[in-house]
Amino acid sequence: MRAEIIAVGTELLLGQIANTNAQFLSQKLAQIGVGVYFHTVVGDNSERLQQVIRMAAERSDLVIFSGGLGPTQDDLTKETVAAYVGVDLVTDANAMKYIEDFFTQRGIVMTENNRKQALVLAGSHVLPNDFGMAPGMAIRHDSTTFVLLPGPPSELYPMVDRYVMPCLIDLLPEKQVFHSRVFRFYGIGESALEERLLDLIEKQDNPTIAPYAKEFEVTLRVTARAATAEAGEALILPVEKEIRDRVGQYIYGTGEDSSLHEVLVNELRKRGESIACAESCTGGTVASLITSVPGSSSVFHGGIVCYTNEVKNQVLGVSEEVLATEGAVSEQTAKLLAENVREKLGTTYGVSVTGVAGPDSSEGKPVGLVYVGIAAEGLPTVVKELRLAGRRQAIVGRAAKFALFYALQMQKER
DSSP: OOOEEEEHHHHHTTTTSHHHHHHHHHHHHHTTTOOOEEEEEEEEOOHHHHHHHHHHHHHSSSEEEEESSSSSSOOOHHHHHHHHOOOOOEOOOHHHHHHHHHHHHHHOOOGGGGGGGGGGEOEEEOOTTTTSSOEEEEEEEEOOOOOOOEHHHHHHHHHHIIIIIIHHHSSSOOOOOOEEEEEESSSOHHHHHHHHHHHHHHHHSSSSSEEEETTEEEEEEEEEEEEEHHHHHHHHHHHHHHHHHHHGGGGGEESSSSSSHHHHHHHHHTTTTEEEEEEEETTTHHHHHHHSSTTTGGGGEEEEOOHHHHHHHHHOOOHHHHHHHTSSSSHHHHHHHHHHHHHHHHOOOEEEEEOOOOOBBBTTBBEEEEEEEEEEEEEEEEEEEOOSSHHHHHHHHHHHHHHHHHHHHHHHHO
């Protein structure tokens, strides 16, 4: 099945909002083995939308629209698709009642144009909108299935999960289960990961292997098509073993929504362990990531932002001699910061980050030089030297995530 995603909205072309719906839809379709061949963005113009629809119908089996189902005059998706497939727009009674009740309950007078949101293509399969007013719909015309979805992600995402995906699975030529496993990597780039796994990727058929980069990380999705989830799991296991044998040291977790800080916090909670951090160049970013995880208060004792040498010396006990001879950005300083914050806050692990985030060099040391220290109860302290590239914020973000990653690695050794 060849799929195409058409996002409708002039605000997308102007760059006022990002097309996150297309990213979400592509990921969802990949999970069930449907390939997305084209992404198109078109403004709120009926003539141009008609051109896009004609082209999409000629080359795609499945065309998914997002946006243009609202109450205003520039919401033209329903009208334009209806004209193309040759059907009328009719009022969906359930949607109309929901809209009327919405305004009644809030004591607001409903303007007449809101009735437009209850219109659907005659003969279409209506997709309820549990978080908004305009329902989605699906209709087949000739050899193409058209799916129309609202634009707001808060409405589109749950509609896709609850109603669209089951419909699409029923449309697949073979009733199969698509069983996936996601591997999350840190400390290795997308190109380096692909090079290590290139032969597996090139000969892939079932399971398929799809790498992609995301926010300083790399994710690998392995998807198997099979009659049952158990059969899919059996197909994935030998591929997983080969991946772990080659690049297992960079895998920090598996799962759809896991992140470095979530995995670390969850592992600390399972083990009954705790962590504290001392941050210089990252300015509290490590602590912010950890505390963004619900329940982190049970494992995170605190963090000290030791941005100046005075704080490194007076609060965290790095001697003036070390700061003068080795420098604030040094292996020795990172080591002492990690050990001393662990001891001072009474935790299992102490993490430190000190470096040069830029834009200017410091102590004669280049931008991007960062030291991460990991002190653990009962183990020798480890200090990692990083040479990071990019702008200041990118260096800070990468350094913070390396700190989390190295803490996870140290945890595996205890």
